[in-house]
Every structure is written in structure tokens, then in C-alpha cells.
Amino acid sequence: MAAESENGLQVQQLTAGYVKGMPIISDINLSMQHGEIVSIIGPNGAGKSTLLKAIAGLLRVESGSVSFDNRLITGIRPDKLSQSGVALVPQLDNIFRTMSVQQNLRLAARRCNANPRQAIESMLELFPVLAEKFNARAGSLSGGQRQFLAVAMALVSSPTLLLLDEPSAGLSPKAAQEVLGMLPGIARSHVAILMVEQNVKAALTVSDRAYVLAEGRNQYEGEASSLMNDPVLGEIYMGVRRVEAHATKSV
Numbered sequence: 302m303a304a305e306s307e308n309g310l311q312v313q314q315l316t317a318g319y320v321k322g323m324p325i326i327s328d329i330n331l332s333m334q335h336g337e338i339v340s341i342i343g344p345n346g347a348g349k350s351t352l353l354k355a356i357a358g359l360l361r362v363e364s365g366s367v368s369f370d371n372r373l374i375t376g377i378r379p380d381k382l383s384q385s386g387v388a389l390v391p392q393l394d395n396i397f398r399t400m401s402v403q404q405n406l407r408l409a410a411r412r413c414n415a416n417p418r419q420a421i422e423s424m425l426e427l428f429p430v431l432a433e434k435f436n437a438r439a440g441s442l443s444g445g446q447r448q449f450l451a452v453a454m455a456l457v458s459s460p461t462l463l464l465l466d467e468p469s470a471g472l473s474p475k476a477a478q479e480v481l482g483m484l485p486g487i488a489r490s491h492v493a494i495l496m497v498e499q500n501v502k503a504a505l506t507v508s509d510r511a512y513v514l515a516e517g518r519n520q521y522e523g524e525a526s527s528l529m530n531d532p533v534l535g536e537i538y539m540g541v542r543r544v545e546a547h548a549t550k551s552v
């Protein structure tokens with residue numbers, strides 16, 4: 302349970318994009334607490350990655366605000382991100398393939414306030430496969446192992462807000478389940494996890510709540526279980542055809 306002095310992530314009326322005057326996301330509202338897992342789902346091009354990048358300070362924000370634990374972080378410089386307790390695992394290029402697992406973790410640990418050696422040790426306990434592959438080239442790891450490494454590189458600085466862009470993309474169903482399956486354990490240690498996923502069913506299974514974006518705007522929000530059972534969304538995003546009436550509703 303979050304302490305009263307904390308307020309988790311609050312995104313209010315956020316409008317942002319890549320070119321001035323041409324917003325990709327508009328008036329986005331989103332809030333979440335520590336310990337929650339929240340998914341952002343929506344069609345290709347809906348602005349899901351853009352929203353994560355705007356929260357992480359990688360894009361110009363035209364209006365609105367982002368705050369975390371009552372601290373305004375709108376447009377935060379990416380190099381200040383980890384000091385604010387925020388870590389982003391991007392959709393692509395999230396590890397250095399030609400470097401070893403050890404070198405990747407050391408590089409990531411340079412940003413952490415605590416003892417880097419201890420921080421790496423705790424990551425190897427959390428992801429034993431990375432201990433086994435400690436001296437292997439990161440590019441030689443399997444897809445799932447590479448995602449574990451990317452997540453470990455984010456977690457090594459002990460963030461309290463973890464932003465994940467499609468952590469299961471390109472993975473086999475088994476590897477996807479392994480990666481998504483470890484998220485509840487991470488969230489239990491007081492981390493707020495906000496993730497974008499195309500693998501909607503698997504993502505909702507481990508999420509508490511979800512937001513649906515379409516054309517850069519909030520469309521729906523609700524409990525993950527309600528969204529999973531919504532006939533319209535089930536058909537659109539999970540390929541589940543249902544015989545019930547297709548009444549559009551907010552959940």
C-alpha cells in the first residue's frame with residue numbers, strides 16, 4: 302500500500318508529439334499507484350510508445366503534466382530520469398548486443414545511487430539465467446533472455462516506476478509468459494509498472510488495470526479483468542469472437 306506522502310504516477314491532459322503543433326497524443330489522463338501493473342493497449346499507431354516516451358522525457362510536451370510521487374517530472378531530461386525513480390525499457394535497441402551481459406549490467410549500474418556491485422548481485426539473484434550467461438555476449442542470448450537483461454538493466458537503479466514498451470514483442474509464447482510472469486513479483490516490491498503490450502491477453506492477465514488508446518486519445522480504462530471480458534474490446538484486441546450484443550460501453 303502506498304504511503305500517504307506518495308501519489309504514484311499522475312498524467313494530466315498530456316499533449317505531446319514529434320513536431321511542434323502536430324500532437325500525436327492529446328489530453329491523455331492516466332494515474333497509477335505503487336505496486337500496480339497497468340497496461341496500455343491500442344491499435345498500431347495509436348500513440349502508445351509516444352505516451353511512454355513523453356512520460357520519460359524523450360519528447361516535447363506541448364501541454365499537460367506528468368508527476369510522480371508529487372514531483373513534477375514533465376519533460377524531465379532523460380539523464381535525470383533515474384534520479385527521479387523512473388526507468389524506461391524501450392521497444393527496440395534496449396541492450397548492447399556486442400557487449401557481454403556483465404558489461405551491459407555494469408553500464409546500467411553506473412547510474413545507480415547504491416553500490417553498483419551489490420545492485421548487480423541482486424539482479425543476478427532475481428534473474429539466475431543472467432548469472433549463468435554473465436560473460437556471454439548479449440547478442441548471443443535468446444529473445445527472452447535479452448528481455449530479462451533489458452529489464453535487469455532498468456531495475457538495477459532501483460526505480461519505483463518502470464516503463465516497459467512491448468516487453469514480450471517477438472518472443473515465443475513460453476518466453477513471453479516468463480517475462481510477463483515476473484512482473485507481479487517486481488510490482489510487489491513497491492514498483493509501479495506501466496507497460497505497452499500487443500500481447501493483450503497475456504498482458505491483461507498480469508495487470509491490475511488497463512487503458513485503451515486510439516488515435517492518440519483515451520478511449521477506455523478499467524480493471525484488467527473487465528476489459529478482458531468486454532465483448533467489443535475482446536473482439537478488437539484479442540481476436541475473441543463473442544455472440545453477445547456489441548454494445549459499446551465504458552468499463
Ligand SMILES: Nc1ncnc2c1ncn2[C@@H]1O[C@H](COP(=O)(O)OP(=O)(O)OP(=O)(O)O)[C@@H](O)[C@H]1O
Nearest residue numbers: 319320325343344345346347348349350351352499
Ligand atoms: N520519431 C517519430 N517522428 C514522427 N512521427 C512519429 C515518430 N515515431 C512515431 N511517429 C508517429 O506517431 C504515431 C504514433 O506512433 P507510436 O509509435 O506512438 O504508436 P504505437 O501505438 O506505439 O504503435 P505500435 O503498436 O505500432 O508500436 C504514428 O503515426 C507514427 O507514425
Ligand SMILES: [Mg+2]
Nearest residue numbers: 349350351392
Ligand atoms: Mg509502439
